[in-house]
Amino acid sequence: MRIGILGTRGIPNYHGGFEQFAEFFATFLAEKGHQVFVYSSSSHPYKEPTFNGATIIHCKDPEDNIGTAGQFLYDLNCILDARKRKFDILLQLGYTSNSVWYFLLPSKSIVITNMDGLEWKRSKYNKWVRKFLKVAESLAVKSSDYLIADSIGIQNYLKATYQKPSEYIAYGAELFDRPEQDILNNYGVKENKYNLLIARMEPENNIETILDGAVAAGEKIPFLIIGKHDVNAFGAYLKDKYKDHPYIKFIGGVYNMDHLNNLRFFSRLYFHGHSVGGTNPSLLEAMASNALIIAHRNEFNGHILKEDAFYFETAKEVAEYIDGVKDKSQFRDLLENNKRKIEQLFSWELINQQYLDFFKRVHEKSH
Numbered sequence: 315m316r317i318g319i320l321g322t323r324g325i326p327n328y329h330g331g332f333e334q335f336a337e338f339f340a341t342f343l344a345e346k347g348h349q350v351f352v353y354s355s356s357s358h359p360y361k362e363p364t365f366n367g368a369t370i371i372h373c374k375d376p377e378d379n380i381g382t383a384g385q386f387l388y389d390l391n392c393i394l395d396a397r398k399r400k401f402d403i404l405l406q407l408g409y410t411s412n413s414v415w416y417f418l419l420p421s422k423s424i425v426i427t428n429m430d431g432l433e434w435k436r437s438k439y440n441k442w443v444r445k446f447l448k449v450a451e452s453l454a455v456k457s458s459d460y461l462i463a464d465s466i467g468i469q470n471y472l473k474a475t476y477q478k479p480s481e482y483i484a485y486g487a488e489l490f491d492r493p494e495q496d497i498l499n500n501y502g503v504k505e506n507k508y509n510l511l512i513a514r515m516e517p518e519n520n521i522e523t524i525l526d527g528a529v530a531a532g533e534k535i536p537f538l539i540i541g542k543h544d545v546n547a548f549g550a551y552l553k554d555k556y557k558d559h560p561y562i563k564f565i566g567g568v569y570n571m572d573h574l575n576n577l578r579f580f581s582r583l584y585f586h587g588h589s590v591g592g593t594n595p596s597l598l599e600a601m602a603s604n605a606l607i608i609a610h611r612n613e614f615n616g617h618i619l620k621e622d623a624f625y626f627e628t629a630k631e632v633a634e635y636i637d638g639v640k641d642k643s644q645f646r647d648l649l650e651n652n653k654r655k656i657e658q659l660f661s662w663e664l665i666n667q668q669y670l671d672f673f674k675r676v677h678e679k680s681h
Contacts, residue, residue: 317401318351318423319339320389320406325337325340325354326360338666355388356372373391408429409430410430416456425460426462490599502563507582508582509584510581512596513587515546517548520587525539537561581605581642584608586607589614606649607652611626611627
């Protein structure tokens with residue numbers, strides 16, 4: 315098949331979850347003998363014409379010059395190019411800024427859209443942006459031939475809201491079993507002597523609730539916060555609020571996967587506060603990295619973790635976990651169960667194959 319992938323900033327991944335998936339999936343498709351094309355922002359540092367067998371299509375992206383509106387123009391440039399490529403399948407990852415161009419999508423390609431999370435619920439957006447995102451979501455649903463939901467919660471939502479079926483295919487992860495304790499020296503922490511949170515600085519990730527719990531707890535071991543804290547007002551607010559608590563350490567963005575995996579592996583508690591969206595990549599990566607997870611109680615996290623994590627809703631509960639758990643090795647059964655889930659349900663090989671099988675089915679159906 316001839317397959318195009320759009321909706322990301324490009325590969326190799328320098329940005330986030332969809333880019334990571336696109337990198338793995340494009341490589342997988344090329345290895346299986348398919349022609350695969352990945353759209354990439356002109357501001358992406360990788361400028362080569364191919365990557366691991368995939369063709370990279372570099373499209374003009376003015377976001378650095380004109381701000382958020384540039385995302386829409388970048389997506390427009392990608393879609394206009396896709397009209398010329400005669401793709402059998404065009405995979406859209408997300409819909410936020412490309413759905414407005416739905417009427418330009420190539421009519422002879424099968425359009426499959428991964429619907430991501432419930433973007434319009436994100437509290438970082440004002441009411442007008444949320445209204446736009448709700449409209450964008452409906453446009454993506456109506457203009458796609460097929461939908462993919464990366465969580466059962468999203469699948470149920472699409473069925474209830476739009477009466478439209480979707481294919482459930484989760485996100486993926488790789489088991490991490492090559493720990494290097496020396497990496498901790500870069501962050502000034504020791505094995506089992508720090509707690510960890512990895513997230514974007516956004517209110518719906520419950521970072522403030524978690525850190526209020528850390529302040530309330532009697533145990534004052536280092537608490538590492540990984541995520542860009544200098545790109546929005548909420549990040550600045552958090553850094554200022556906890557500046558008098560030296561054990562709360564805002565590290566900033568870390569994109570070295572080996573460092574992230576080791577930090578997860580050697581942490582005492584790993585807090586996952588995400589409450590909006592589907593299968594979150596960082597949650598699967600924590601499961602794959604031997605982390606003892608304290609997750610926000612909601613259907614998205616609960617569907618993945620089930621009984622193999624602890625759950626919180628309040629700062630008081632967070633404080634109780636911090637004071638109550640001194641060594642995660644006493645919960646080895648939870649750790650092993652989560653790693654087994656990664657192997658059996660969420661490995662990249664399995665997820666990539668599920669996507670390819672779905673593509674083959676819909677492609678054969680169209681002929």
